[in-house]
Amino acid sequence: MNTEIEPVHIGQEDDIEIGSVENFEHEEIDYAIFRLESGFFATQGHCVCEDQAFLSESNVEGEELECASCGNTFSIVSGDPISDLELPSLKIYDIYEEEGDIYLNL
Numbered sequence: 001m002n003t004e005i006e007p008v009h010i011g012q013e014d015d016i017e018i019g020s021v022e023n024f025e026h027e028e029i030d031y032a033i034f035r036l037e038s039g040f041f042a043t044q045g046h047c048v049c050e051d052q053a054f055l056s057e058s059n060v061e062g063e064e065l066e067c068a069s070c071g072n073t074f075s076i077v078s079g080d081p082i083s084d085l086e087l088p089s090l091k092i093y094d095i096y097e098e099e100g101d102i103y104l105n106l
């Protein structure tokens, strides 16, 4: 089994405004890329409940996101649910900036 981590170039730092989120698709899988005051964060692209809303359409408040469909809130940093603790956590991904370019470790 290949367990090597593959850094994927997803764009430039300035492509995303601070306090916002963009969708990034790679090999037919969506990821939500967040740029906060504290840096870049990445979660799975769709929400965990059955509506599976695009998380790139969520509202960003500090380090929390509010799902555009059901209104549930999650930590962007840990992926943990905040408003409904029965929900599973969002999957989070390692993301980093290097000389103005953004990479996702997949």
Ligand code: FES
Pocket (backbone or CB within 6 Å): 047, 048, 049, 050, 051, 052, 053, 067, 068, 069, 070, 071, 072
């Ligand atoms: S789609 Fe239901 S909480 Fe996000």
